[in-house]
Amino acid sequence: MRRLLTVCLAALLLSSCGGVPTAGVKPGATAVPDLPPMRRFPATAAPPPQRSNAEMARDFMDLSFSLESGRALPVLTRFEEPIHVRMTGVAPPTAAEDLGRLLARLRNEAGIDISSAPDGPAQITVEFLPRKVMQRLVPRAACFVAPRVGSWEAYRRAPRADLDWATLTHRDVAAIFIPNDTAPQEVRDCLHEELAQALGPLNDLYRLPDSVFNDDNIHTVLTGFDMLMLRVTYAPELRSGMTAPEVAARLPALLARLNPAGERGRAPLPDPTPRAYSEAIETALGPGTFAPRRRVAAREALDIAEARGWRDTRTGFAWLALGRLSLGHDAETAQIAFREAAAIYESRPELALQAAHADMQLAAFALSNGEAEEVILRANRSLPLAAAAENAALLSSLLMVKAEALDLVGRASEARQVRLDSLGWARYGFASDAEVRLRLMNIAALSPATRMRQK
Structure with a gap:
């Protein structure tokens, strides 16, 4: 069963995978170009597994x-x-x-x-x-x-x-x-x-x-x-x-x-995931739970992971969940959580795609702070990973933040092309053209340039 997660990890600053907050975005503040045709990934085979x-x-x-x-x-x-x-x-x-x-x-x-x-x-x-x-x-x-x-x-x-x-x-x-x-x-x-x-x-x-x-x-x-x-x-x-x-x-x-x-030797026995961790993650990210209880559950999952000494995808995911659930509530905690997740993911080559999800969130913070070069750096290293994983939602979101950063450093022509490219992928990654347009507007609203125009 593919579980319904309220944390849409490829998305940015969203209240759920199916909705986009519009607070702070004034109509007409951000020009939304006509949407290009939907883009699709070519048929490819997966690379072979790398573990023993x-x-x-x-x-x-x-x-x-x-x-x-x-x-x-x-x-x-x-x-x-x-x-x-x-x-x-x-x-x-x-x-x-x-x-x-x-x-x-x-x-x-x-x-x-x-x-x-x-x-x-x-x-x-x-x-x-x-x-x-x-x-x-x-x-x-x-x-x-x-x-x-x-x-x-x-x-x-x-x-x-x-x-x-x-x-x-x-x-x-x-x-x-x-x-x-x-x-x-x-x-x-x-x-x-x-x-x-x-x-x-x-x-x-x-x-x-x-x-x-x-x-x-x-x-x-x-x-x-x-x-x-x-x-x-x-x-x-x-x-x-x-x-x-x-x-x-x-x-x-x-x-x-x-x-x-x-065939390259034996590997250490993995530490089993206790049911308490799974239940905490499901409470944090599943439907039907109020926001304060979600944040408590994310911390419970994190406490279990750290108590067991994990430095793997489970601890990184708990940090990622806590960061997402802290957005709009405690920005400092959210940024710390995303950086902790990124540190775990970046330390292990097999977690490169997970690192791209953390990069997306950290690029959003960097864009809000006007740190255009950091946005471009994080987007550029994560874009190939999102494309290889055929994740159009993540790919389009990375392209959107990159486009805003390019505008900040005066590369307007390049920004327009990157933004147009993002929309083709977004039409595959998201549920409707209306959601695509609102997502673009909300990412644009993070930029200091957009906030200046809104004043």
Whole structure:
């Protein structure tokens, strides 16, 4: 399940992922150009995973034999026949192309026999429906997957026991439910995460630095690690019904065959993430909680991380969450939190994308202070990372702050081109043209030049 997070980490100074505050922005204070055509990322394969096979064997076991709730799964399950996928409901205009690209990647990178079935029966159905309809039943989900059903109506009528993944011995039918009134990027991200869980691992692990199987939502498209996990799941050495000891006995040779570059010694055992940390993060970032309690929960997650001596993605994410939740309440705490997150992320090469999210927030502070060169520096080093991760929301936000900084140093012509480029990506990254325009205006409002014009 892709969780609904009120912290939209690719965005800037927003009250939620679906809304943009307009306080302090006077109509007409910032010229908004006509919006260019939507930009899309080219089809590319993910780079191979960089961690050792010893680490990835442990990750595979933890991902494949537990649910997100912590419940153990008795056996490995997967589809044992060729898999067909169909879309139903009112699909967004970008969905068919994004699904086609994803299926091609799953065939080429994970070796899965999977294809689309627009008119025939399918093992996996992707149904699009309005967000408010979906969240009446599942309020904390941005999108989700369920076993043994092929439609929303079947899901609504199904006994809860039939929807329990732990009762499966193999997979034959599943349905994915995605809102059709959200950003094109969010639709694509849901396709990646939910189809991966429909096919393979059902758990999420906050400790993973390089995976969509992590509730931090930093990685939004399937990574090289994710493709390896799926390739292992569908390897001929494994089958549905195998127990954890049976799978664990086969993993070393299997990973050596599939990922020979990962054969480089053992790795230290990871410190498990206690349920208290996960619950604190969910309270801080999930829906239905008042702002003061969110900030308390973010600090609780941070306290757990620091007490356990973590200097990994979990501590960085707790700092990032605290920083975001402190915006508009305590700017000094927010800036300190983002700098702490950046320090952790920058110390570990595998957390480069996470560092780009921190850079976005720190660039916003620098823009507000008129520190144009720092804005440009942070944007320039993070833009390639956002593009490589296919994160149009983050990419467009970085381009917007860079454009304002270029204007501050008198590079007006370059600023116009960068701003125009940002809008093409924003049309894919955000939910509507109105949101794109308001986002541009709010980022422009951070600039001292805009504030001078408003006086």
